[in-house]
Amino acid sequence: MLTxxxxxxxxxxxxxxxxxxxxLVFTDISGISVEEMQDLRRKLREQGIEYKVAKKTLIxxxxxxxxxxxxxxxxxxxxxxxxxxxxxxxxxxxxxxxSKEHEALDILGGVMEKRLLSMEEVKELAKIPxxxxxxxxxxxxxxxxxxxxxxxxxxxxxxxxxVLNAIVNK
Numbered sequence: 001m002l003t004x005x006x007x008x009x010x011x012x013x014x015x016x017x018x019x020x021x022x023x024l025v026f027t028d029i030s031g032i033s034v035e036e037m038q039d040l041r042r043k044l045r046e047q048g049i050e051y052k053v054a055k056k057t058l059i060x061x062x063x064x065x066x067x068x069x070x071x072x073x074x075x076x077x078x079x080x081x082x083x084x085x086x087x088x089x090x091x092x093x094x095x096x097x098x099s100k101e102h103e104a105l106d107i108l109g110g111v112m113e114k115r116l117l118s119m120e121e122v123k124e125l126a127k128i129p130x131x132x133x134x135x136x137x138x139x140x141x142x143x144x145x146x147x148x149x150x151x152x153x154x155x156x157x158x159x160x161x162x163v164l165n166a167i168v169n170k
Contacts, residue, residue: 010054014062014081017050022088024111025095025122028077029053031104040098040105047090050083070116075108088112089128096126 063070084091099105110117
């Protein structure tokens with residue numbers, strides 16, 4: 001059983017994280033083994049995402065303290081919260097992939113731009129390409145016309161060399 005002081009520390013820590021986050025994803029961790037939880041935390045940590053487990057009442061108090069008008073009392077199970085600080089979509093992507101591999105983990109919802117998201121909305125977010133994928137696609141799109149232009153110019157040079165070789169070989 002947590003003391004009042006410990007609960008206040010948890011609420012303070014959660015509120016600080018909520019103020020810095022770009023997105024939150026809530027999960028039901030009932031039935032997750034210790035090894036699976038360690039694996040999940042490691043995967044999230046590699047992407048700069050923090051994962052905390054707390055009681056719903058403490059999470060709601062943290063929302064109040066961080067001036068978010070959000071209530072998660074309706075969510076079921078033991079709640080784990082993933083805090084995404086840099087890429088707002090990455091927590092949803094990692095947790096969606098992990099929940100497909102480990103059926104015991106359920107995505108319950110999330111928060112983005114101070115708005116509560118449903119489970120379906122979080123799963124839709126997970127389908128959006130990551131920032132790196134979008135940048136790579138943009139670079140490829142910008143690079144394609146330049147490559148085509150270079151190939152056209154090289155084609156003229158190849159044709160000229162071919163014509164000169166034909167003249168020389170006559």
